[in-house]
Amino acid sequence: MSQHPELRRAMGGFDATTVGIGAMIGAGAFVVFAPASASAGALLPLAVVIAGFVAYCNASATASLAVRYPTSGGTYVYGREQLGPWPGFLAGWGFVTGKLASCAAMALTFGLYAAPGAEKAAGVAAVVGLTLVNLLGVTRTALATRVIVSLVVPVLAFVIVVAFASPAASGLAAAGPTGAVGVLQASGLLFFAFAGYARIATMGEEVREPRRNIPAAIFGALGFTLLLYLLLALSLLHAFGPTRLAGTTAPLREVFDAAAPGGAAGVGGAVITLAAALASLGALLALIAGVGRTSLAMARGGDLPRVLSRVSARYSVPWVADVMTAVVVVVLLLATDVLTVVGFSSFGVLLYYAIANIAAVTLTERQWYSPRWLNAVGAAGCLVLAFTLPATSVLTMLGVLAVGLIVRAVLLARRRAA
Numbered sequence: 001m002s003q004h005p006e007l008r009r010a011m012g013g014f015d016a017t018t019v020g021i022g023a024m025i026g027a028g029a030f031v032v033f034a035p036a037s038a039s040a041g042a043l044l045p046l047a048v049v050i051a052g053f054v055a056y057c058n059a060s061a062t063a064s065l066a067v068r069y070p071t072s073g074g075t076y077v078y079g080r081e082q083l084g085p086w087p088g089f090l091a092g093w094g095f096v097t098g099k100l101a102s103c104a105a106m107a108l109t110f111g112l113y114a115a116p117g118a119e120k121a122a123g124v125a126a127v128v129g130l131t132l133v134n135l136l137g138v139t140r141t142a143l144a145t146r147v148i149v150s151l152v153v154p155v156l157a158f159v160i161v162v163a164f165a166s167p168a169a170s171g172l173a174a175a176g177p178t179g180a181v182g183v184l185q186a187s188g189l190l191f192f193a194f195a196g197y198a199r200i201a202t203m204g205e206e207v208r209e210p211r212r213n214i215p216a217a218i219f220g221a222l223g224f225t226l227l228l229y230l231l232l233a234l235s236l237l238h239a240f241g242p243t244r245l246a247g248t249t250a251p252l253r254e255v256f257d258a259a260a261p262g263g264a265a266g267v268g269g270a271v272i273t274l275a276a277a278l279a280s281l282g283a284l285l286a287l288i289a290g291v292g293r294t295s296l297a298m299a300r301g302g303d304l305p306r307v308l309s310r311v312s313a314r315y316s317v318p319w320v321a322d323v324m325t326a327v328v329v330v331v332l333l334l335a336t337d338v339l340t341v342v343g344f345s346s347f348g349v350l351l352y353y354a355i356a357n358i359a360a361v362t363l364t365e366r367q368w369y370s371p372r373w374l375n376a377v378g379a380a381g382c383l384v385l386a387f388t389l390p391a392t393s394v395l396t397m398l399g400v401l402a403v404g405l406i407v408r409a410v411l412l413a414r415r416r417a418a
Contacts, residue, residue, distance in 0.1 A: 016207050016214065018146045019289075020221030022282035025149070028193025028229050029156055030252065030276045031109060031342070033236060038246035040186035045233045047186035052226040054187070054385060055194035057378025058353040059222050061360035063215035064370035068363060070210035074290075075356040076297050082359035085301070086405075091355040092298045093404040096291055098348025098397070100325070101341045102192070103127070103287045104332035110280035113273050123333045130285045131326040134292065137315040148282035155275035156228060156252075163235035163255045181388060188385040192346045193229065194222070215369065252276075288325055295321035303408065343393030347386050351401075354382035 033044070040047040065078040076095065080088030110126045111119030207213050236251050248254055253272040296318035299308035308321045357379035361372055387394060 012208055012213065015146070016217035017220040017224075018149055019286050020217060021153075021224055022146075022149045022286050024193055024195070024221065024225045025152060025156070025228065025279050025282065028190070028225065029152075029232060030113075030250075030279055031105075032190055032193045033233065034246055034248055034251060035342075036186040036189045037237075037242050039182045039189065041182065041242040042237065043183050044186065044237055044242065044245075045230060047183050047190055048226075048229050048233045050183065050187040051190040051194055051385075052222075052229070054191060054353075054378060054381040055222055055226070057374055057381060058356060059218045060367075060370040061353070061357045061375050061378055063218045064360055064363060064367040065356060066214045066218075067211050067367065068365065070207070070214065071297070074294055074297075075352050075359065076294055076301070076303075078359045079355045080301060082362045083355070085303075087355055087358070088301070089298075089303050089408055090401065090405070091352050092294055092303065094348040094355075094397075094401060095294050095352045096298070097400050097404070098345040098352070099287055099291045099294075100328050100332065101345045101348075102195075103284060103291065103325070103329040104336070105342060105345070106280045106284040106287060107329060107333055110277050110284065113276040113280065120333055124330050126281060126284060127288070127326050127329050127333070130281065130288055131322055133285060134289050134322050135312070135315060135317055135319055137317055148278045148285075152275050152279045152282065153228075155271060156232065159252050159255055159272070160231045160235045163239040166239040166255065168238055184385060184388040185390075188346055188350065188389045189342065190229070191350060191385060192342055194225065195349045215367070219369070250276075288322065288329075291325045292318050292322040295325065341393070341396075343389045344397050347389055347393050347397040348400075350382045350386035351397075354379045354386070357382065 036047055037044050062074070065075070065082075069077050069081060071077055074091075074095065076088050076092030078088070079091040104123075107123035107126050108119055111122035115122035207217070236245050236255070239255050240248070240251060245251055250272070253276075256272050295304055295308050296311070298304040299306055299321065308318070308324060310320045311317065312319045357375045360370060360375040361379070363370075366372070
C-alpha cells in the first residue's frame, strides 16, 4: 500500500500533449523573439534549432525517466532515485525557484496585454483565478488549456502567413552580439520557451498508461512547438529584419497592424492582445500545476515542509502546494519587476535538465529514443547554454541555489542531532 495518497490518473495522451503545448506557446510567441534577435541577429533561426535540439535531448531523457518513475515531481524524483538525494534536491530547488519567477513573468505579461497601467492587479487576479481552476482537478486544468490552445494557435498561424506575405525587410544586419556567443545566448533565452514539456512529466502520476502516453505527449508537444517557433522566427525576420525585430516590444501585433491599416488595425491589435493574454494564461495555468506537483514531491521526500504533501480527497490535487505557489507568485508580482528574471529562470531550468540528462545516463533499461550518448550531449548542451546567459542571471541563480543547499544541510544536521 502506498505511503502517500495518490493522485488520480485522469489525463489521456491528447490532454497531456495539449498541456505541454499550452505551457510553451505563451512564453515563446510573445516574450522571447525580440531579445533573442538582439543576440543572434540574422542567425535567429539557428538559435531556435539549437534550443530545439537541446530540448529534444532533454525530452528524450525526461520521457525515459518518466516511464521508469511515472509519479509527480519530475527530475526531483529522477535525481533522487538515480543519483542520490543531493542532486535530486538541487534539481527540485532549481525548478521550483526558477518556475516561480516564470509564473510571475507570465502573470505580469498577461497584465501588460490585458490591463496596461493596472498590470500587477490583473496579474494577481489571473494567479488567483487559475489557482482555483487547478484546485478543481487536473481534468479542469487540461480542458482549460485545450480551449486556450485552440484559440491561440490559429492566430499565430495567421500572423505567420501575414508576415511571410509582407514585403521583405531590407538588409539582415545584426542588432547585437553575433557569432557563436550571440547564437548560444539567444538559444539559452529561447530555451525558456521550450520548457513546457516538463509539465507533462511532473504530472506523470495523473496520466493514464504512462509508458505509452508520456513519451508520445512530450514528443508531440515539442515537435509542434518547434515547428511553430521556427516558422515564427523566419517570418518575423522576413518582415522586420533582425535590427527592427530586436527593437520592438510586440512584433506579432506590429505585423498584424501593418497588414491591416486604419480601423482594421484596431481590430487586429485587439485579436493579438487577446491571443497574447490567452497564451500567457495557458502558460501560467500549466506552470502553477507543475510547480505545485514538484513541491508535493519534495515535501514527500522531506526536502520541503510536510504540509505541502497534503492532497485533496475530493479533487485529488496537492492543494496546499498549489495555494503556497500562488502566495509566493503574488508576492513576487507585487514586490519585483519580474520581466528582468527570464535569464534567471532559464538558468534554473537548464540546470534542472542537466541533472535529468545525467540521471538518464545511469538508467539500465534503455528506450529507443534515449540512447546514452544523447543524454550526455543533452547534459553538456544544458550547461553550455546556462553559462552563456547574462552574468547577473547566472550569479543570482547560483546564490539562490547555494542558499537552498545550505538550508538543507542545516536541517539535516538538526534532524540527526535530534
